[in-house]
Amino acid sequence: MSAETLPEWAPRVPPAKIQRLYELDALGIQDEELLDEVGYALLARCQSFIAANQATAGQAACAVCGRLIAHSKIKEELLHCPACGWELTWGAYFATIQHRQLSGAEPVLDLFGEYVTQFPAAASPAEKMLAIDTLIHGFHWYYKFGPTRPVAVNLIKGRLGEVVAFLDRLSLGPGSTPGIQETHTEWKEKLDSIKWIRKPKDS
Numbered sequence: 001m002s003a004e005t006l007p008e009w010a011p012r013v014p015p016a017k018i019q020r021l022y023e024l025d026a027l028g029i030q031d032e033e034l035l036d037e038v039g040y041a042l043l044a045r046c047q048s049f050i051a052a053n054q055a056t057a058g059q060a061a062c063a064v065c066g067r068l069i070a071h072s073k074i075k076e077e078l079l080h081c082p083a084c085g086w087e088l089t090w091g092a093y094f095a096t097i098q099h100r101q102l103s104g105a106e107p108v109l110d111l112f113g114e115y116v117t118q119f120p121a122a123a124s125p126a127e128k129m130l131a132i133d134t135l136i137h138g139f140h141w142y143y144k145f146g147p148t149r150p151v152a153v154n155l156i157k158g159r160l161g162e163v164v165a166f167l168d169r170l171s172l173g174p175g176s177t178p179g180i181q182e183t184h185t186e187w188k189e190k191l192d193s194i195k196w197i198r199k200p201k202d203s
């Protein structure tokens with residue numbers, strides 16, 4: 001093999017597309033094309049997030065054929081795919097995961113896993129909108145403290161403070177899909193319970 005093939009992870013979704021989705025939704029307009037575009041970009045990101053965590057836990061997917069390769073998390077260890085011959089050290093593999101907002105514990109993996117199942121099964125634009133809305137308003141949880149960090153930073157491009165401010169000012173209106181206002185209110189309450197996050201100015 002001339003060059004090492006590195007694993008690729010789906011990028012975080014640009015906020016502008018999500019903003020447009022909420023602006024239209026607030027006016028009662030459901031743009032199915034945009035819903036699918038945003039929805040499947042989030043789905044790909046969730047799948048990457050789950051696979052990256054699985055790799056970090058000891059089961060790395062081959063970057064060429066996807067076969068799972070068990071490893072012992074030693075940086076020098078050479079991952080070798082018995083199916084296609086692909087090879088890479090665990091250290092080089094792990095370097096593609098670090099500092100890319102691809103790490104989380106069980107509650108987030110469960111939330112993302114649910115979305116991966118639910119979004120493609122959503123029968124109506126409203127169901128799609130609610131699946132997206134529930135996902136991006138999720139939190140990382142720690143059993144002792146409750147919510148610790150919004151998952152939006154793992155799904156949407158930007159720094160934590162920027163992504164929180166972005167979600168805070170998402171358009172809501174009389175035409176918004178029922179349920180969205182409630183989710184937003186709950187999200188703000190949970191956010192307020194996290195002391196160390198920089199809050200948007202007006203909250």
Ligand SMILES: [Zn+2]
Nearest residue numbers: 062065081084
């Ligand atoms: Zn392979």
